[in-house]
Amino acid sequence: MAAPSFFVTGDADADAFLATDPLALVVGMLLDQQIPIESAFAAPRRLADRLAALDVAWEAGAIAAVDASVFLDVFGRRPALHRFPRAMATRVQAMCAAVAEDLDGDVARLWRTASDGATLHAALCALPGFGDEKARILLAVLAKRFGVRPSGWQDACAPFGDDQPRTVADICDPTSLQAVRAWKKAQRAAGRTKADPTAAVSTGAPGTGSTPGRAIP
Numbered sequence: 001m002a003a004p005s006f007f008v009t010g011d012a013d014a015d016a017f018l019a020t021d022p023l024a025l026v027v028g029m030l031l032d033q034q035i036p037i038e039s040a041f042a043a044p045r046r047l048a049d050r051l052a053a054l055d056v057a058w059e060a061g062a063i064a065a066v067d068a069s070v071f072l073d074v075f076g077r078r079p080a081l082h083r084f085p086r087a088m089a090t091r092v093q094a095m096c097a098a099v100a101e102d103l104d105g106d107v108a109r110l111w112r113t114a115s116d117g118a119t120l121h122a123a124l125c126a127l128p129g130f131g132d133e134k135a136r137i138l139l140a141v142l143a144k145r146f147g148v149r150p151s152g153w154q155d156a157c158a159p160f161g162d163d164q165p166r167t168v169a170d171i172c173d174p175t176s177l178q179a180v181r182a183w184k185k186a187q188r189a190a191g192r193t194k195a196d197p198t199a200a201v202s203t204g205a206p207g208t209g210s211t212p213g214r215a216i217p
Contacts, residue, residue, distance in 0.1 A: 006145055008171050009038045014045040022108035023060055023099070024048070029138045029168075030095055030129045035083050037168055037180070043081040047092075050074045060107065061100035064093050091129035098128050111148045117156030133195060136160050140169035159195055166194055 006019035008028075017024045024044035032040040048058040051074060056062050066074075071093055076085035099107045107127075114120035117139065124135035140160035142148035154161035160169055165179040166187075187196065 007173055008168055008177070009042040010174070011042055011045070014042045017045045017048070021058070022106075023058065023096075025141070026095070026099075026107050026127070026138070027092055029134060029141065030091060030127075031082055031088055032134075032137075032168060037171070037177075040082075041168065047075065047081055050077065059100075060096040060103075060105045064097035064100050066093070068093065094128040095130075098126075111142055111150075114150050116151045117153035120150055120153070121156040137167045137169060137194075140167065144169045145172070164198055166198075 006015050006025075008018065009015050018028055018041055019025075021044075027044045027047070028041035031043050051058065051063065051066070054066075054070070054074070056066055063071075068090070072086060072089045075081050075089035075092070082088040099105060103109045110123045111120055114123060120142075121135050121139055124130055124138055125132060127135075130138070136157040137160050139153060139157040143153045143157065143161065160167055164170070164183065165176055166183050167180065171177045171180055183198070184194070187193065187198075
């Protein structure tokens with residue numbers, strides 16, 4: 001059986017980590033703000049490697065248990081894993097603490113047990129660091145890229161469940177990455193957000209919303 005795939009960073013190891021480790025995927029989504037998409041989703045692999053050098057396992061409970069000052073040093077060490085290392089390091093540890101305490105360290109339980117899209121959206125919103133839009137985008141990622149499609153998922157993640165290349169959920173190769181970049185640039189120029197109606201833009205690539213990837217564990 002072919003290994004799951006999730007193209008976004010352009011780095012095979014980082015992308016494979018996202019495809020096979022649910023916690024890595026959620027951490028990448030948490031960090032996906034105010035920095036390039038590739039940097040946000042490459043960060044989990046880099047963070048795991050830095051923690052491994054300290055004999056810290058890539059597990060929610062272990063990450064949450066790291067002394068906050070030590071974790072900030074790991075997170076902010078050059079090259080820093082985010083533009084705002086202090087704030088995002090705190091959010092990552094808070095999210096991992098919640099996963100360890102509420103889900104026994106198994107964040108994928110959220111989508112394995114969700115009865116429908118609305119339930120999954122609410123569960124994702126409850127994660128520290130996740131607001132409504134970030135939860136909707138992660139739900140779209142799970143549906144489009146990993147085939148996690150509970151009933152009502154498109155309504156629950158709207159408007160990110162459509163075929164317009166607009167977020168990481170719509171990236172499957174370098175062409176679609178550029179399509180998302182072009183769309184975001186046009187939206188910014190028009191004073192619109194990711195959730196607003198689409199501004200006129202020629203991306204040169206079709207939407208990817210209807211093509212699910214392989215299921216994440």
